[in-house]
Amino acid sequence: MSDSDSNPNPLENPFKSLSLNESQSIDTNEVVERSANCDSVNGIASEEEKNTVGLIRAAEAQVDESSSSGVAWRENSQYEAEDFAPSSPSSSGYAGERGSSTGTSAGPIEEVGNDGIVRADSFSNAAAESAPWVPGKRHLDEDDASISWRKRKKHFFVLSHSGKPIYSRYGDEHKLAGFSATLQAIISFVQNGGDRVKFVRAGKHQVIFLVKGPIYLVCISCTEEPYEALRGQLELIYGQMLLILTKSVNRCFEKNPKFDMTPLLGGTDAVFSSLIHSFSWNPATFLHAYTCLPLAYSTRQAAGAILQDVADSGVLFAILMCKHKVISLVGAQKASLHPDDMLLLANFVLSSESFRTSESFSPICLPRFNAMAFLYAYVHYLDVDTYLMLLTTSSDAFFHLKDCRTRIEVVLLKSNVLSEVQRSMLDGGLHVEDLPVDPSLRLGSACPHLGQDRIAPGSPNRFREVNVGIGGPSGLWHFIYRSIFLDQYVSSEFSAPLNSSNQQKRLYRAYQKLYASMHDxxxxxxxxxxxxxxxxxxxxxxxxxxxxxxxxxPLADKALAIKTCNQVCQWVRDVENEIFLLGASPFSW
Incomplete structure (x- = not known):
């Protein structure tokens, strides 16, 4: 990075030159149709019911024609089937079994609740906003003949290559045995033709298939998320299974093709539901990067020093986290931890209530590190949100790791790290309202570093150069900055007008589409x-x-938006010691 003194605008000129290069940029100024992710919709219930009801039957009919015509985007023939004729609403979601014939018509105004179902209650969104999300299995009484089950906007299924259900997001797996068998038949039919099915499109629905040896994963979605995002979510669900069981579970299927894997995952519904919930709010699920808790550089260094001492004593990885954010991370020499493994490990700990009640020593697998072997994780909560994870290859290292935890806890208390963590949780991270637009605010004590008092809303130094509406300068509402070298990202806190969870989810999915189009x-x-x-x-x-x-x-000026993005990048550089874990080696991919 060039020094700011030698070049007063180190970011602005390169950005302008890039924005004018049409061969390397996309400029879409037209107004496009609002996506149906979580918006209020009119008359969508009956249409979704028709699409979902006839989805698999239509797919089967198309598969039976010939492999050359193609029902799906395949490995060899990149083709999409979009014009499926929906079957009767009286049929169930899979062939060979009758479903409910009590179809309902859509009301004049319908709402989409946080549970993913279309509702005709005008107050349902308000109730969903106020109710906290709780992990765990939902709607066990539903099956593919239930109207409410068909109306859900996003399903996930895991099944074996013999068609046995392993996991479903909604409903009872045993009641969905016939539906799972139909999914297995579609996959097997295409495989027998020497090809591989990737996805099927039927109206507003996408059916994404992921085959991992004897385990099949399927997503049925009408959320308009891009294919790459949905496939990545299936990869993470598969990774979460490996974290619990390791890839050696494949040997069980080799010995017995009809092996029932469900008992091995008993009690893990909360883990999978928590991971699926993160697909609607956690940028780490598509950025393949992790985020750090904002802390003063000296505080993070103090935490890293004691973790390094522990790592030198035989610990493979020492990780200190607060909720899903990293405080400090240290690994043994030549050992690398992939951000996806960190995401899955943190989700496993945060969604398992047993880890909160006592110190735990549990076998876990890191799929990106070694998918065939178990590591052993010592987990202990230091306070209500902060927890320590020590990973080792030794199955009898519990007492050694317990001693290490005691040493770490003493140092963290003496150096006030835990109190600073709590303060950071209360203060939050970067706020777009605090973005310094005057170059004189970039250096010295006036720069709004974390831990200092934020600039008052009425301060004359705030937004001096541009007119301000809701949000930050030039109408900036939110941003995500990802460091490619560090595999870390930072995102601004949500504020007006992005106050509700539905508004935040809509923006999150807009970021998903933007990320997919940029990396196409x-x-x-x-x-x-x-x-x-x-x-x-x-x-x-x-x-x-x-x-x-x-x-x-949406009314922001393009030139001012570009200028504001340059200021965001400069601001991130000014406070990078506090928002990133510096000195960490880039992770192996």
């Missing part, structure tokens, strides 16, 4: 993209060092 191997990769619709102005900028995704007011 067929048409890209691209360096910049400016996209305007009725919800946002979205601006993305990718260099060899970082990726920036920013959302603005």
């Amino acid at each position: 191997r067929g048409n890209g990769p691209h360096k910049t993209q400016f996209r305007r619709d009725e919800n946002y102005v979205l601006l993305c900028w990718i260099t060899q060092d970082f990726e920036l995704y920013a959302a603005f007011d």
